[in-house]
Amino acid sequence: xxxxxxxxxxxxxxxxxxxxxxxxxxxxxxxxxxxxxxxxxxxxxxxxxxxxxxxxxxxxxxxxxxxxxxxxxxxxxxxxxxxxxxxxxxxxxxxxxxxxxxxxxxxxxxxxxxxxxxxxxxxxxxxxxxxxxxxxxxxxxxxxxxxxxxxxxxxxxxxxxxxxxxxxxxxxxxxxxxxxxxxxxxxxxxxxxxxxxxxxxxxxxxxxxxxxxxxxxxxxxxxxxxxxxxxxxxxxxxxxxxxxxxxxxxxxxxxxxxxxxxxxxxxxxxxxxxxxxxxxxxxxxxxxxxxxxxxxxxxxxxxxxxxxxxxxxxxxxxxxxxxxxxxxxxxxxxxxxxxxxxxxxxxxxxxxxxxxxxx
Amino acid sequence: xxxxxxxxxxxxxxxxxxxxxxxxxxxxxxxxxxxxxxxxxxxxxxxxxxxxxxxxxxxxxxxxxxxxxxxxxxxxxxxxxxxxxxxxxxxxxxxxxxxxxxxxxxxxxxxxxxxxxxxxxxxxxxxxxxxxxxxxxxxxxxxxxxxxxxxxxxxxxxxxxxxxxxxxxxxxxxxxxxxxxxxxxxxxxxxxxxxxxxxxxxxxxxxxxxxxxxxxxxxxxxxxxxxxxxxxxxxxxxxxxxxxxxxxxxxxxxxxxxxxxxxxxxxxxxxxxxxxxxxxxxxxxxxxxxxxxxxxxxxxxxxxxxxxxxxxxxxxxxxxxxxxxxxxxxxxxxxxxx
Numbered sequence: 001x002x003x004x005x006x007x008x009x010x011x012x013x014x015x016x017x018x019x020x021x022x023x024x025x026x027x028x029x030x031x032x033x034x035x036x037x038x039x040x041x042x043x044x045x046x047x048x049x050x051x052x053x054x055x056x057x058x059x060x061x062x063x064x065x066x067x068x069x070x071x072x073x074x075x076x077x078x079x080x081x082x083x084x085x086x087x088x089x090x091x092x093x094x095x096x097x098x099x100x101x102x103x104x105x106x107x108x109x110x111x112x113x114x115x116x117x118x119x120x121x122x123x124x125x126x127x128x129x130x131x132x133x134x135x136x137x138x139x140x141x142x143x144x145x146x147x148x149x150x151x152x153x154x155x156x157x158x159x160x161x162x163x164x165x166x167x168x169x170x171x172x173x174x175x176x177x178x179x180x181x182x183x184x185x186x187x188x189x190x191x192x193x194x195x196x197x198x199x200x201x202x203x204x205x206x207x208x209x210x211x212x213x214x215x216x217x218x219x220x221x222x223x224x225x226x227x228x229x230x231x232x233x234x235x236x237x238x239x240x241x242x243x244x245x246x247x248x249x250x251x252x253x254x255x256x257x258x259x260x261x262x263x264x265x266x267x268x269x270x271x272x273x274x275x276x277x278x279x280x281x282x283x284x285x286x287x288x289x290x291x292x293x294x295x296x297x298x299x300x301x302x303x304x305x306x307x308x309x310x311x312x313x314x315x316x317x318x319x320x321x322x323x324x325x326x327x328x329x330x331x332x333x334x335x336x337x338x339x340x341x342x343x344x345x346x347x348x349x350x351x352x353x354x355x356x357x358x359x
Numbered sequence: 360x361x362x363x364x365x366x367x368x369x370x371x372x373x374x375x376x377x378x379x380x381x382x383x384x385x386x387x388x389x390x391x392x393x394x395x396x397x398x399x400x401x402x403x404x405x406x407x408x409x410x411x412x413x414x415x416x417x418x419x420x421x422x423x424x425x426x427x428x429x430x431x432x433x434x435x436x437x438x439x440x441x442x443x444x445x446x447x448x449x450x451x452x453x454x455x456x457x458x459x460x461x462x463x464x465x466x467x468x469x470x471x472x473x474x475x476x477x478x479x480x481x482x483x484x485x486x487x488x489x490x491x492x493x494x495x496x497x498x499x500x501x502x503x504x505x506x507x508x509x510x511x512x513x514x515x516x517x518x519x520x521x522x523x524x525x526x527x528x529x530x531x532x533x534x535x536x537x538x539x540x541x542x543x544x545x546x547x548x549x550x551x552x553x554x555x556x557x558x559x560x561x562x563x564x565x566x567x568x569x570x571x572x573x574x575x576x577x578x579x580x581x582x583x584x585x586x587x588x589x590x591x592x593x594x595x596x597x598x599x600x601x602x603x604x605x606x607x608x609x610x611x612x613x614x615x616x617x618x619x620x621x622x623x624x625x626x627x628x629x630x631x632x633x634x635x636x637x638x639x640x641x642x643x644x645x646x647x648x649x650x651x652x653x654x655x656x657x658x659x660x661x662x663x664x665x666x667x668x669x670x671x672x673x674x675x676x677x678x679x680x681x682x683x684x685x686x687x688x689x690x691x692x693x694x695x696x697x
Contacts, residue, residue, distance in 0.1 A: 076489060128681050129693070131432045131492070135632045136681060138625070139674035150665045221695055267625070271496060278493045320508040327500025330493065335482040338490045 003352040019202055036191055041184040049183040056296045057190040058251045063276040063288035064201055065244025070274075071283035072205055073237035074217030075125050079137035081269035082144035083242045084249025085262055086114040089154045091250040092163045096156055103168040103177060103254075104193070111247040117144070118242025125234050129220075141267055148262035164259040177254040186255045193251070197244065202285050204240065213237050214283070245273075279333055281340025290341040298326065403539070404658050405651055410544040412650020413551040414613075417606035418627035419634070419642040420554065421599040426636045427575045428595040429480075431491045435498040437624025439600055442506040443468050444607030444616045448517055449510045457519040461608070468600030471502070476593045503621055512618060517611035547609040554605060555643050558598075562639065567594060575637070629677035635690025644688065649673045 003024050010016045020026045040053060062084060069075050091110035095103065121140040125133050148154045155163050167178035175181040176189040204210050212233040215223035224230050253260040272295060280291020302322045306313050313321070337344055418440060425433040446467045450460035479494050525539040562568040573581040574591050582588055610620055634645025653673050661668045686693050 070489075124678055124682060127685050128678075129685070130488070131636065132632050132681055132685065132687070134432075135628045136674070136678045138628060139671060139678045142671035142674055146667065146670050150667065275493070275496075278490070282489075316512065317508065320504045320512070323500045323504030324508065325504075327497040327502075327504065330497035330500070331479055334486075334490055334494050334497065335479075338483070338486050 003349070003355070005353075017206075033195070037188070041187055046183050049187050052296060052300065053187055054183070054190060054256050056292055057187075057194045058248050058256055059273065059276060059292040059296055060289045061194050061197060061251065062245050062248035062273045063280065063292045064198060064285065065241045065246075065248060066273050067277045067280075067282065067284070067288045068201060068205070068213070068244065069237050069241035071277055071281075071287075072210060072217060073213040073234065073241075074220075075122075075234060075237060076131065076134040077137045077241075078134050078267070078270050078274070079121060079140035079144075080245055080273045081265040081267055082141040083114050083118060083245040084252060084269060085144055085148050085265035086117050086242075087111060087246030087249030088253035088260060088265070089148050089163065089262070090114065090246070091254065092165070093154065093156075095166060095168060099166070099168075103170055106168075107193075107247050107250050107254075110250045111243040114246025114249070115239040115243040118238045118245075119235050122235055122238030122242075125238065126231055138267070141270055145262050145265060154262075160261075162259050162261045163253065165254040168254075179258050181255070190251060190255060193247075197247070198285060198289075201240075201244070205285070209233075209236055217283075275330065277340075279330070279340055281342030284340070284342035286345065287340050287342030290345070294341065298329070302326070401655070401659075404654050406540070407544075408651035408654025409647050410540065410548050410650070411654060412630070412646040412648070413548045413643070414606070414609060414646075415623075415627050415630045415650055416643045416646025417547070417551050417554070417602070417609060418623055419630040419646055420558065420639065421602040421606065422624075422627060422631050423634075423636065423639055423642050424558070424595055424599045424602065427639075428571050429491075429574070429592055430488060431480075431495065432488070432636075433599070434492060434495045434624065435502060436599065436603060436627070437621040438499040438502040438506075439468070439471070439603035440607045440610065440623065441616070441618070441621040442471070442502045442607075443600065443604035444517065444611040444620060445506045445510045445515075447604065447608065448515045448611065448616050451517070452515075461604070464604055465601055468604050469597040472596035472600045473593055475596055476589065480592055480596075481589065499621070503618075507618070514615045514617040515611075517608065517616050519608065519612055541613070543609065543613045547613075550605060550609065551643065551646075554602065555639060558602075558639050561598075567591075571595065626673070629673035632687055633677040633680050635687030637691050638687070638689035641687060641689035649676065652676055 005022045005024075008023055010021065015021070020029055041049070044053065062080060065083075066077065066080055069077050087107075087110045090113040091106050094109055095101070095106045098106075117140075121137060124136045128136055149161060152158065152161065155161055158164075165177045165179075167175050167180045170176045170189055174185055174189075176185050205213070212223070212228045213236075215226070215228050216230055216233045216237075220230055223233070249265065257264070276291035276295045277288060278291070279294050280289070281287025299322065302325055303318070306318060333340075418436060421436040421439065422433060425431055425436075443464055447457075447460045447464035450463050451457055455463070475498060479498060480491075483491055483494055525541050527539055560568075562571060570581070570586045570591055571594070573584070573586055574588060578588060581591075607616070607620065610623060614620070630642060630645040630649045632645075633649060634641025634643070653669055653676075656672045657666075657669050680688065684690075
C-alpha cells in the first residue's frame with residue numbers, strides 16, 4: 001500500500017542509475033542511517049556496542065571483501081583469516097613505526113599492503129579453478145599465520161606474541177583505538193568508515209571493473225572471448241577483496257579486541273566470513289551486512305537460549321549443542337533459500353509492492 | 360594411468376631433499392659416512408613420513424570417493440572420522456569386543472550416510488557446488504556437536520590390541536640400527552594399501568562400481584539409463600563413512616580419540632589436490648609424497664626458517680604442483696566447454 005513506485009518518474013540518467021531509485025528506499029536508508037548514527041550510541045548499552053554493533057560492522061566489512069572475490073568474481077577463497085591478520089599486523093607495524101600518522105591513513109596503507117599480498121596469493125587463480133583454488137588459498141591462510149606467529153619482529157618482539165593496539169586519534173581529541181577509547185567513539189568511527197567503504201564497493205561493482213568480474217564469474221572462457229582480460233579481472237578482484245579484508249582485520253585488532261595474537265585469525269575466522277556471505281547472499285552488498293548480522297547475533301542468541309527457556313545445562317553441553325544448532329541452521333538455510341537473506345529481502349519487497357492485493 | 364608419471368613423481372620426491380640438502384651444505388663433508396647428513400637418519404625420517412602419508416591418504420580417500428561420485432567437496436570427512444572413532448570407542452567402553460564395536464560403528468556410519476542423503480543432499484539436488492560444499496560444513500558442525508554431546512569430549516584411548524612399542528625394521532649393512540616404527544604405523548600402511556586395492560576393484564569390476572563411475576561422469580545420463588541416483592549416493596556416503604571409520608581407528612589408536620581428529624581433514628586437503636580430486640591411486644601417491652616431503656622438510660629445512668613449517672609446507676608444495684598440473688597429478692583433465 002505504501003511501497004509503490006507509481007508516479008515516480010526518472011527524468012535524467014543520473015536518477016535512473018541511482019543506487020536507490022525508489023523514493024521509499026531512499027527514505028528508508030536515511031532513517032536507518034539516522035538511527036545508526038543518533039539512536040544507537042545514545043540508547044544502546046555499552047555491552048551491546050562492544051559485543052554486537054562493533055563486531056557486526058567489522059565482520060560486515062570482511063564479508064563485503066570476501067563477497068567481492070567469491071560472490072562477484074567467483075573465486076572461492078578460504079584465506080580470509082590470513083588476510084585479516086595481514087591487515088592487523090601491517091597496521092600495528094606502521095602505527096608503531098610512525099606514531100604521528102593519522103590512523104585512517106595507517107589503515108588504508110595496511111589495506112594496500114594486504115592487497116599486494118592478495119595479488120601474490122591470487123596468482124595461482126590464473127591457472128587453478130574451483131575447489132583446487134579454494135585449497136590453494138588455504139596455503140595463504142596457514143603460511144601467513146605461521147609467519148606472524150613465528151617472527152616476533154611483527155609483534156615488536158613482544159614475548160607473548162600478542163599485539164596491543166596503541167591509542168590513536170582520528171581527529172585530535174577523539175581516540176578511536178586502544179583500551180582508552182570509548183565504545184561510542186569506536187562505534188561511530190567504524191560506522192563512518194564502513195559506510196564509506198560499502199558505498200565505494202557498491203559503485204565499484206556497478207562499474208566496468210565490477211561487470212568484468214561478474215563476466216568472469218559467470219563463464220570465464222566466454223568472458224575472455226568477448227575481450228575481458230581474465231588476468232586483470234581476477235587480480236583486481238583479489239586486490240580489492242584483500243584491501244577490504246585487510247582493513248577489517250586491522251579494525252578487528254585495533255577497535256574490537258584491542259589486543260590480538262596471530263592465532264585469533266585462524267581458519268575458523270575464514271569459515272565464519274564464508275558463512276556470512278553464503279547466508280547473506282553471494283554477489284550482494286546488502287547480503288554481506290545481513291549475513292554478518294546473522295552470524296554475529298546467532299551465537300549470542302544461542303548462549304541466551306537455555307536461560308530463556310529456563311533450562312539449566314552444563315557449560316560443556318551448551319557448547320556442543322551450540323555446534324549442532326549452528327550446523328543444522330546452516331543446512332536449513334541452504335535448503336530453504338540457497339541464495340541467502342538478500343534474496344529473501346528482494347522477495348519481500350516484490351510482495352510488498354502488491355500488498356494488500358494478490359496481484 | 361600413466362605409470363611413468365608415478366615413477367617420476369615418487370623418484371623425484373625422494374631425491375629432491377637430499378639434493379637440496381646437499382646444495383645447502385655445500386661440499387662441506389665429503390666423507391661418505393657422513394655425506395652432509397646421516398643417511399640412516401634420513402631414511403628413518405623418510406619412512407616415518409611415508410607412513411604418515413598413508414595415514415593422510417586414508418582420510419583423503421573418503422574425500423575422493425564422494426567427489427568422484429557426486430562432485431561434492433565433502434568438508435565433513437574429518438568430522439566423520441572423529442564421529443566414527445567416537446562411536447567405536449563408545450561401544451568399546453560399554454564392554455564390547457573391539458571387532459563387535461567396529462561392526463556396530465560401521466552400522467552407525469551407514470545410518471549417518473542414509474540420513475545425510477535423505478536430509479541434506481536430496482533437498483539440495485541441482486544446487487551449485489559451493490552451496491553443497493557449505494552444506495557439508497554444516498554437517499561438519501552437526502557431527503562434531505552430536506558426537507561430543509553423546510560421548511563427551513575427553514581424550515579417549517583406543518586400544519585394539521596393537522602394541523605401541525617401536526620395533527626395528529630394515530636392519531642391515533646400510534642401516535645398522537634399522538628404523539624404529541610402531542606396529543600401528545606398519546598396520547596402517549598395510550590397511551591403506553589393502554583399502555586402495557579393494558576400492559579399485561570395487562570401482563573397476565563390480566556392477567555398483569560401474570554405476571558409480573557412470574554417475575560421476577554425468578548425473579543426467581546415468582539417470583536416463585536407469586541408475587538410481589539416490590541409492591548410489593547413499594552407497595558412496597556409506598563407503599566414505601566406512602573409510603572414515605578405518606581412518607578413525609588408525610588415527611585413534613596412535614593419537615587417542617579427541618576433537619583434533621576432525622582437523623586432520625585439513626592435512627588431507629593438500630594430499631587431495633596433489634593427487635587429484637578424482638583419483639583413488641592419486642590419494643595414495645599424493646599422501647606418500649606429502650607425508651615424506653613434509654617430514655623431511657620439517658626436519659632438514661625447517662630449522663633454517665624457524666621451524667614448525669609443517670602447517671603450511673604441504674599446501675605450498677601442492678600449490679606449486681598445481682601451477683604445472685591444474686588438475687593434480689592424476690586427476691581427470693579438466694575440459695571446458697563454452
